[in-house]
Amino acid sequence: MAPNLVHLVFLLLALITPLILFLLGRSRGSHRLPPGPRPLPVIGNLHQLNTLVPHRKLLSLSRIYGPIMQLRLGLVPTVVVSSPRAAESFLKTHDVAFSSRPRLEVLEVLPYRDRSTVFSPVNGYWRQMRRFCVTNLVNKDWGMLRRETFRNVMERIADAVAAKGGVGATVDVSEVLRGGFEDMACRMVFGCWGEREGVDIGTIVHEYLMIAAKMNTSDYLPFLRPFDVLGLAKRAKKINETFDQVIESIIRQHDQNNLAEQEEGDFIRSLLTLLGQAVPGSNSRQARVIDRESIKAVLLDMILGSFESTWAVVEWAMSELMRNPRVMECLQGELQTIVGMSRMVEESDLRYLDYLEMVVKETFRLYPPGPLLVPHEAAEDTVVEGGYFIQKGTRVFINVWAIGRDHEVWKENPEEFYPERFIGSRVDVKGCNFELIPFGAGRRICPGMNVGLTSIKLALAQFVHCFDWKLPTGMSPADLDMTEEQCDYEIAYADHSSTLGILARDEPSLETTNGSMATLNTVFSGTSFCGCDQQGLLLNSLVRTDRIIGLTEQIQS
Ligand code: HEM
Numbered sequence: 001m002a003p004n005l006v007h008l009v010f011l012l013l014a015l016i017t018p019l020i021l022f023l024l025g026r027s028r029g030s031h032r033l034p035p036g037p038r039p040l041p042v043i044g045n046l047h048q049l050n051t052l053v054p055h056r057k058l059l060s061l062s063r064i065y066g067p068i069m070q071l072r073l074g075l076v077p078t079v080v081v082s083s084p085r086a087a088e089s090f091l092k093t094h095d096v097a098f099s100s101r102p103r104l105e106v107l108e109v110l111p112y113r114d115r116s117t118v119f120s121p122v123n124g125y126w127r128q129m130r131r132f133c134v135t136n137l138v139n140k141d142w143g144m145l146r147r148e149t150f151r152n153v154m155e156r157i158a159d160a161v162a163a164k165g166g167v168g169a170t171v172d173v174s175e176v177l178r179g180g181f182e183d184m185a186c187r188m189v190f191g192c193w194g195e196r197e198g199v200d201i202g203t204i205v206h207e208y209l210m211i212a213a214k215m216n217t218s219d220y221l222p223f224l225r226p227f228d229v230l231g232l233a234k235r236a237k238k239i240n241e242t243f244d245q246v247i248e249s250i251i252r253q254h255d256q257n258n259l260a261e262q263e264e265g266d267f268i269r270s271l272l273t274l275l276g277q278a279v280p281g282s283n284s285r286q287a288r289v290i291d292r293e294s295i296k297a298v299l300l301d302m303i304l305g306s307f308e309s310t311w312a313v314v315e316w317a318m319s320e321l322m323r324n325p326r327v328m329e330c331l332q333g334e335l336q337t338i339v340g341m342s343r344m345v346e347e348s349d350l351r352y353l354d355y356l357e358m359v360v361k362e363t364f365r366l367y368p369p370g371p372l373l374v375p376h377e378a379a380e381d382t383v384v385e386g387g388y389f390i391q392k393g394t395r396v397f398i399n400v401w402a403i404g405r406d407h408e409v410w411k412e413n414p415e416e417f418y419p420e421r422f423i424g425s426r427v428d429v430k431g432c433n434f435e436l437i438p439f440g441a442g443r444r445i446c447p448g449m450n451v452g453l454t455s456i457k458l459a460l461a462q463f464v465h466c467f468d469w470k471l472p473t474g475m476s477p478a479d480l481d482m483t484e485e486q487c488d489y490e491i492a493y494a495d496h497s498s499t500l501g502i503l504a505r506d507e508p509s510l511e512t513t514n515g516s517m518a519t520l521n522t523v524f525s526g527t528s529f530c531g532c533d534q535q536g537l538l539l540n541s542l543v544r545t546d547r548i549i550g551l552t553e554q555i556q557s
Contacts, residue, residue, distance in 0.1 A: 031389030044072030055371035074220025084434035089385035112297030124280025153180035185306035309369035358419035368438035371401035
């Protein structure tokens with residue numbers, strides 16, 4: 001299109017959009033819309049969310065307009081839900097109406113876009129693939145893999161400490177945690193380690209999540225799509241080409257029945273048995289055949305869901321434990337009493353560790369990895385709690401981050417990390433108590449919840465059981481920066497003409513302005529997909545001589 005024509009189209013759209021929206025608004029007749037801030041012409045309330053941490057801004061707006069608040073983001077009517085009661089209305093009472101997902105622009109460039117279980121509408125295909133993943137991946141017994149993974153992680157820490165001169169050496173906890181969770185996820189989903197064809201799968205996952213987390217203007221102002229203003233469609237295409245090459249090579253290896261590459265309960269091999277099967281599509285008359293693209297889409301969903309969210313929770317928990325020595329002491333005390341100091345924590349111990357359970361819940365309350373969940377969309381016109389009318393096609397954000405800080409629910413110092421608030425409480429994270437829904441609730445609830453929870457508890461327990469930790473010299477708990485910031489950096493490709501061969505991601509510096517080492521707590525939480533991340537937790541490890549015999553010897557040798 002010639003530039004003049006483009007400008008003309010843009011101008012026309014800018015002029016007629018408010019009129020269309022006005023007429024649409026009128027046609028809703030007597031329906032009562034939720035309150036919300038007044039939108040500007042064309043951009044609506046987009047300017048108010050021009051922030052790296054939209055869940056914070058949305059919380060402050062909801063304190064003015066209420067727990068069900070209507071915004072207009074560009075041309076998209078959007079509702080933000082910020083209380084347990086309102087969340088229950090959307091995710092339980094009207095679960096069917098709000099289980100759909102919006103079609104995001106970055107997905108349009110992906111060949112597997114309509115086969116993803118995360119972004120598929122609720123239909124026969126979604127149901128079947130989700131059930132398949134739960135049976136063949138999530139519900140498998142991964143106990144041995146977790147045991148091996150976290151033993152390796154503890155040994156890696158001990159090795160790193162020994163290499164740096166022994167007890168008291170500084171360890172990059174983020175790095176070790178990320179590596180452990182990445183390897184475990186790759187072995188579960190792909191049956192191989194995290195490095196493939198010279199490409200680190202973790203870097204691919206991170207890039208996907210970064211792209212999805214960005215607030216993409218084209219999603220809200222569709223007439224900007226041809227311009228790819230933020231370059232996200234280009235980035236998505238590029239990372240997808242890389243993923244495609246990596247995943248093709250992994251699938252080929254499983255296809256060829258190369259047993260050396262395979263682990264017990266091989267998920268890819270089970271997926272391949274589905275090839276060619278017909279499953280119901282969006283309605284009972286429409287069948288869909290499972291093809292190679294469906295298999296790649298499911299593998300991508302599973303690997304994206306698997307590890308960033310999990311290790312981020314352990315990092316947040318470790319940061320809070322460093323800030324709260326009393327809580328650390330209680331947790332170590334519980335481990336010492338229940339597990340003792342002559343062996344490592346085992347999965348079978350977890351059910352007896354009540355204080356650990358409370359520490360994990362408290363971490364989820366304050367730092368849900370998906371502060372706004374994955375966006376939902378209204379599949380039909382619905383009247384919700386409070387008599388508010390929600391129009392079909394409205395995007396729905398459930399502000400879990402705000403719900404975790406709701407003064408009405410968490411009456412005693414909601415901002416404080418205080419695991420004891422759960423003593424005698426039946427609230428848990430499994431989707432029945434709407435005051436704490438880090439995994440969502442209803443039919444879109446995270447299918448990986450149980451596997452994620454067990455890994456988090458085991459990793460955290462072993463971290464604090466095997467080692468004593470202290471902040472690097474010169475740093476006090478008050479220096480720990482617990483605010484989130486968006487961490488975006490482009491990955492470097494080895495060769496611009498080829499998609500394979502990612503060099504590295506350009507990590508943000510770990511030095512703070514005053515020169516001391518500090519945490520860079522990072523959240524990436526655009527309004528499309530949200531994930532929480534935290535980077536660069538550096539701690540000094542101190543292994544007490546009465547702790548875990550093997551590790552102590554390893555460090556001292
Ligand atoms: C701490 C760990 C985890 C957290 C906090 C978490 C959180 C979430 C959240 C908030 C959602 C969106 C729910 C909604 O839209 O209402 C979700 C969806 C999903 N998660 Fe997880 N997740 C975790 C671990 C996992 C794991 C380990 C897997 C895979 C093995 C996984 C796979 C998925 C999938 C496939 C979906 C999409 C479900 C659908 O749309 O039907 N997640 N997760």
